Amino acid sequence: MKSMRFSLVGGDARQAGLAGLIAADGHAVSTFGVDAPAAGTPAETLADCLRGADCIVLPIPVTLDRGTLNAPALRCPPTAEEIWRAARPGQVLAGGRIPEALWRVGAERGAVVWDVLTREDFAARNAVPTAEGALQIAMENMPITLHGARCLVVGYGRIGKVLSRDLLSLGARVTASARRQADLAWIEIVGGRAVHTQALETVLGGCDVVFNTVPAPVLTEDRLKLLPPDCLCIDLASAPGGVDFDAAHRLGLRCVWALGLPGKVAPRTAGLILRDTLYHIMTEGSP
Secondary structure, rough: OOOOOOEEOOOOOHHHHHHHHHHHHHOOEEEEEOOOOOOOOEEOOHHHHHHOOOEEEOOOEOOOOOOOOOOOOOOOOOOOOHHHHHHOOOOEEEOOOOOHHHHHHHHHOOOEEEEEEOOOOHHHHHHHHHHHHHHHHHHOOOOOOOOOEEEEEEEHHHHHHHHHHHHOOOOOOEEEEOOOHHHHHHHHHHHOOOEEEHHHHOOHHHOOOEOOOOOOOOOOOHHHOOOOOOOOOEEEEOOOOOOOOHHHHOOEEEEEEEOOOHHHHOOHHHHHHHHHHHHHEEEEEEO
C-alpha cells in the first residue's frame, strides 16, 4: 500500500497505540484529542489535524451520547457532525457504531464511510481481547476460581464462542445460550451445556457468574430474581446492554457493564487489529 496520511481524532488507548503502528509503517499521522499518542504529529486544532488526510480515524464508538465525539482527552470535544461536515469527497471516514444521521451527512459530502464494527474481520479478531477482558473482570470480582465455576454465557455469537472456549479451557462448567439450533449443537460439541435463550429461567438458579453478550433486554428483573444472591453479572453487550441494571441494583446483585474492553485491557493488540482493518479498507475502496 502506498504511503498515506491518517488523521486520528479522539478515542481511547487503542488510538494512541494505533498512531505509533501506522507511523512505523511509513505513513504520515496527525492526531487531535488522542491521549499521549506514541507517535504522529499532535495538531493544535481539529482543522489542522484533518487537512489533507486520506483517512480520518474516529473512536469506537464514535459518540457516547449520539452527538459529542468520544474524546476523553479533550475538555470541550467537538461534535461528530462537525468532523463529518469537514470531510471532502472521496475521503475515508472510519469509526465504530456510527449513528444513522452521520451516515447521511457523510453521503451528502461524498465521503466514503466505514463502520469497522460491521466488518467480520474486525469483529472476529476483536472478540479475543473482549473475552480475555471478561475473564479478567471475573477473576477480580469472584471469591472462587473460574476452574469449577458455574458459568453462563448468554449469546453464542463471536464473543460468546471465544469466551465459552476460553472458560472451558480453564476448567469452568460452561452453559451457553443461543437461539439457533445449529449454535445449540455446536455448544454441546465443544463440551458445553446448551440452553435456548428463551429458556434461560431453567439454568439461572445455578450460576456463579453470568456473561451477557446480547445487546437486547435478556436479563430482565424477573430473570435476575432467579440468580443466586452472590452471582456476578458481566454485561459485554454494547448499548443498550442486556442487563436491567436498575433491577440488579434493587436486588443487590453485583453487575459490571464492561464496555470497550479491547481498548482497556489490550490496547496494543486492539490497535493492531484496527490498523489491519484500516489497511484493508483503504485497499478495498467503498463498502
